[in-house]
Every structure is written in structure tokens, then in C-alpha cells.
Amino acid sequence: MKLYAPHLGHLEGLEELLAGSDDIYGVYMAGSPEYVGTGRTNLSAPGLDDIAQQTEYAHEKGVKLEIVLNSSCMGGQHLTPEGYRSIDWYFNKLNDIGIDSITVADPYLVEMLARDYDMEVVVSVLSFVDSPQKAEFYENLGADTIVIDSAVNRHFDKLEAIKESVSCDLKLLVNEGCLYQCPFRYAHFNFFSHANGPGPKPNVTDDYYYYKCLSLRIQDPELIIKSPWIRPEDLKDYKHITDIFKIGGRTHFVNWTLNVVEAYANESYDGNLMDLLDCPKDLKDLFYIPNKELGSALSQWKQCEKVCKRCGYCKRLTQKITQIYTNEGTEQILKPLSSIGEQQ
Amino acid sequence: MTLIKQLVISRGDLENKLRNLLGKPIFLIEMDGFALPCGCSGMTINTRGLQVDDLEIFEEHILKYLDDIAQSLEIDSSFIFARLIPGTSEIASLNLRILCNNCYMDFARGTGKQPRPDIYILRFNRKQ
Numbered sequence: 001m002k003l004y005a006p007h008l009g010h011l012e013g014l015e016e017l018l019a020g021s022d023d024i025y026g027v028y029m030a031g032s033p034e035y036v037g038t039g040r041t042n043l044s045a046p047g048l049d050d051i052a053q054q055t056e057y058a059h060e061k062g063v064k065l066e067i068v069l070n071s072s073c074m075g076g077q078h079l080t081p082e083g084y085r086s087i088d089w090y091f092n093k094l095n096d097i098g099i100d101s102i103t104v105a106d107p108y109l110v111e112m113l114a115r116d117y118d119m120e121v122v123v124s125v126l127s128f129v130d131s132p133q134k135a136e137f138y139e140n141l142g143a144d145t146i147v148i149d150s151a152v153n154r155h156f157d158k159l160e161a162i163k164e165s166v167s168c169d170l171k172l173l174v175n176e177g178c179l180y181q182c183p184f185r186y187a188h189f190n191f192f193s194h195a196n197g198p199g200p201k202p203n204v205t206d207d208y209y210y211y212k213c214l215s216l217r218i219q220d221p222e223l224i225i226k227s228p229w230i231r232p233e234d235l236k237d238y239k240h241i242t243d244i245f246k247i248g249g250r251t252h253f254v255n256w257t258l259n260v261v262e263a264y265a266n267e268s269y270d271g272n273l274m275d276l277l278d279c280p281k282d283l284k285d286l287f288y289i290p291n292k293e294l295g296s297a298l299s300q301w302k303q304c305e306k307v308c309k310r311c312g313y314c315k316r317l318t319q320k321i322t323q324i325y326t327n328e329g330t331e332q333i334l335k336p337l338s339s340i341g342e343q344q
Numbered sequence: 345m346t347l348i349k350q351l352v353i354s355r356g357d358l359e360n361k362l363r364n365l366l367g368k369p370i371f372l373i374e375m376d377g378f379a380l381p382c383g384c385s386g387m388t389i390n391t392r393g394l395q396v397d398d399l400e401i402f403e404e405h406i407l408k409y410l411d412d413i414a415q416s417l418e419i420d421s422s423f424i425f426a427r428l429i430p431g432t433s434e435i436a437s438l439n440l441r442i443l444c445n446n447c448y449m450d451f452a453r454g455t456g457k458q459p460r461p462d463i464y465i466l467r468f469n470r471k472q
Contacts, residue, residue, distance in 0.1 A: 326359075
């Protein structure tokens with residue numbers, strides 16, 4: 001199994017991460033937002049010298065280093081002559097440094113990378129490859145690896161069709177807790193891409209999409225169960241698709257990342273499922289979902305027709321196993337989800 | 345009891361009261377005391393899952409809960425407002441604010457509950 005772990009982006013973080021685990025095959029981090037942004041929040045903007053130093057360090061440890069430049073919207077700037085020259089210059093520098101791979105979301109950048117550079121080209125999960133047709137398109141464009149849209153993580157028919165249709169590597173993002181068929185997905189990633197891109201950066205006080213995402217789950221916790229995460233114990237069911245798995249979470253402490261790496265490397269976790277999910281990370285202090293009690297869920301989801309109104313399995317499961325953190329004085333205790341509002 | 349310990353207790357108490365009132369697991373993600381350079385001071389309670397409808401329907405109850413907090417933390421509760429994400433039903437925070445003279449004038453000029461699209465006033469006791 002090849003596990004890719006998120007990296008905060010500074011050398012100290014990388015040293016701590018790689019000292020803490022021998023199970024990491026590769027790490028990935030953002031590059032400089034001055035050229036191509038990323039579709040997710042970052043805590044760092046490493047310059048070329050930082051990237052060179054960290055690439056050397058990772059390689060000394062036998063670990064691959066991937067730079068993620070998966071902006072889902074660049075406002076067309078990359079198509080201008082100035083934009084092209086700037087990105088071409090940056091790609092050349094990364095190429096010279098010797099990073100192993102580069103993840104992009106825009107088809108234009110996939111083609112550009114595949115034609116002119118030696119770095120492996122990874123198609124981002126933000127390219128939303130959810131069908132064999134899209135996978136074939138990106139493979140023909142020059143992709144070495146495709147990260148499959150996590151929205152189809154529980155659609156084995158689609159996963160198997162993609163596997164059958166392409167010969168490039170496939171990668172699965174295992175711990176993204178986004179809403180299933182999230183209606184905010186495009187708008188939110190586009191917002192992040194501008195906020196974490198070359199600019200002009202929007203001066204936003206509140207991230208509406210994130211607030212709404214949390215609010216919906218607070219009102220309807222079964223949405224967390226329906227999110228297309230993959231439990232560590234269930235990796236074995238995906239190994240006919242791929243043995244490359246990516247852990248999301250570029251804004252978490254190294255300690256968090258190491259805990260998640262250990263869970264997926266051991267293919268087992270005895271604790272709160274929320275500990276493993278990259279997002280919505282705020283809700284790990286609200287809900288306790290015992291991971292081990294989700295043991296039989298995947299066999300249900302494998303045959304699920306995704307018509308929730310007809311089925312109700314996730315709703316029943318949520319009511320049965322979800323607990324909620326409550327404070328009594330200064331003590332934090334767990335109560336069943338069904339206890340909410342019962343004192344009314 | 346220390347101020348910090350009182351904050352911990354007050355956050356949990358308010359969260360429990362809101363959950364029982366509204367029947368959903370309202371999440372108070374952070375409770376902070378603040379002092380601004382202009383002279384304003386007070387408390388901000390960042391909320392998740394609380395919506396404008398909840399405020400409009402249960403305004404009286406929620407004001408009572410906030411008065412309880414104000415009392416336990418010895419904060420003047422003459423100005424209480426919610427900060428909204430403009431154009432949506434989402435409430436970002438509940439706030440008890442002791443206004444400086446300049447900020448008081450900004451709020452005193454208006455008469456309605458929403459002097460700005462992101463502010464919903466629950467209580468504003470005008471100076472005599």
C-alpha cells in the first residue's frame with residue numbers, strides 16, 4: 001500500500017512527520033500561491049528554496065514529494081501570455097528541483113505538464129473524475145495518476161469502470177468528509193482557489209460554504225455518515241481498484257496526521273471516526289461516532305441505490321451509534337444523539 | 345471562581361440551553377471576551393447551527409439565556425446582537441457589547457433591528 005500524507009509545508013513539520021512514521025510513501029504540500037493557487041486552505045507558501053530543501057530531505061528518507069497546485073479557478077489568467085510564461089517559469093524551477101510529482105486540476109495544466117516536463121502529472125480530486133470517460137480523457141491528455149472524485153468512493157460500479165478503462169495509476173482520497181454530492185463543491189473550491197491563489201484575493205470575513213456545511217450537519221448529523229469517507233478497515237475492499245491512498249488534511253497538526261496515517265497503515269482505528277476526517281474538523285468536538293461500530297456499513301453501501309428517502313439506512317445508523325459531547329459544569333460527557341431536546 | 349473557569353461553564357450551559365430549546369445540537373464553537381482599541385469591550389460567542397429563524401421565534405428565551413451569562417460574568421447586557429452572514433439564514437455569533445461613545449453613535453442613529461445586513465439587534469438600551 002502507498003500512503004500519501006498531507007504536509008504543512010515547512011521543514012520542521014516535515015522532519016516531525018517523517019520521524020513519526022515509516023508508513024508514509026509520499027507527502028504533498030502546496031507551492032507558492034504566486035503562480036498557481038490551490039483549491040484548499042493552506043498554512044504555508046513555501047518558496048523555491050524551501051521546496052528544494054524539503055525535497056532533498058524527503059528523498060533522503062526515501063519519501064516522494066508532491067506539490068499540489070490544484071486551483072479550480074484561475075480566472076483565465078493562465079491562458080494569457082503573461083500567465084503562461086509565469087507558470088512555465090515556475091514549473092521549470094520545480095522540475096529542476098526534482099520534485100516527484102505535481103497535482104493540478106485544470107486540464108490545460110495537465111496537458112502542459114505532460115508535454116514539457118519530467119515530473120509525474122497527477123490529476124487532482126478537484127478535477128472531479130467520476131466516470132470512465134473523464135478518466136480516459138485525462139489519461140489521453142497525459143496524466144500519470146488520477147485522484148478519483150471522492151463523491152464516487154462508494155459507487156463501486158463507477159470505480160471498477162474507471163479501473164477497467166485506464167492504465168494510469170489511480171489514487172483514492174480516503175478521509176474527506178465533504179457532503180455527499182455536495183452542492184457547494186464547485187463554488188467553495190473556486191473561492192478557495194482565489195483566496196489561495198495569485199490574487200486579487202477576496203477579503204472575506206466568513207466562509208459561507210463552510211458555515212452552511214457545518215450548519216446542515218448539525219441539523220442533520222446523518223449527512224456525516226453519508227459523506228464518502230473510507231474507513232481504514234475498509235481499504236481491503238478497494239485494493240482491486242488501487243493500492244494508492246491519499247490522506248487529506250493540510251491544515252492539521254503533525255500529531256493529527258500521524259494518528260490518521262497509523263490508522264490507515266494498520267487498516268484499523270478504535271476511536272471516533274471524526275478524528276480521522278479532514279473536514280469538517282470543527283465537528284470532532286461535537287459528535288462521537290465510534291468507528292468500530294460502522295463495521296457492516298460498507299456492505300450496505302455497496303448495494304445502495306443512493307435513494308435516501310427509500311432506504312433510510314444511514315439515518316437509522318446515525319441515530320443508533322452517534323453520540324454528542326455535552327458539558328456539565330467543567331466536565332465533558334457523551335450523550336446519545338437522541339437526548340437532544342428531551343428536556344424541552 | 346476564575347474568569348476562565350466561569351467562561352467554560354457558561355459556554356457549556358448556554359449550549360445545553362440552546363440545544364434543549366431548539367431540539368438540535370447547536371454548537372458554540374468559541375466564547376471570547378474582547379477589548380477593542382476604540383474602547384468597546386464585551387463577549388463574542390461563535391455559533392454553528394443557529395439560524396435567524398431560531399432567533400426570531402425564540403428571541404425572548406435566547407435573550408434570557410444571554411442575560412444569565414452577562415450576570416455570571418458581570419457584563420453589562422444593554423447591547424446584545426447577532427452577527428449574520430449577510431443574505432443567508434446563518435448566524436455567525438452572538439455578542440454582548442459595551443459600546444464606546446463613537447460606536448454607540450453608529451448604532452444609535454438607526455432605529456430598526458438590522459442597521460447593517462450582517463447585524464441583528466436583540467437588545468439596544470439607549471442612553472438617556
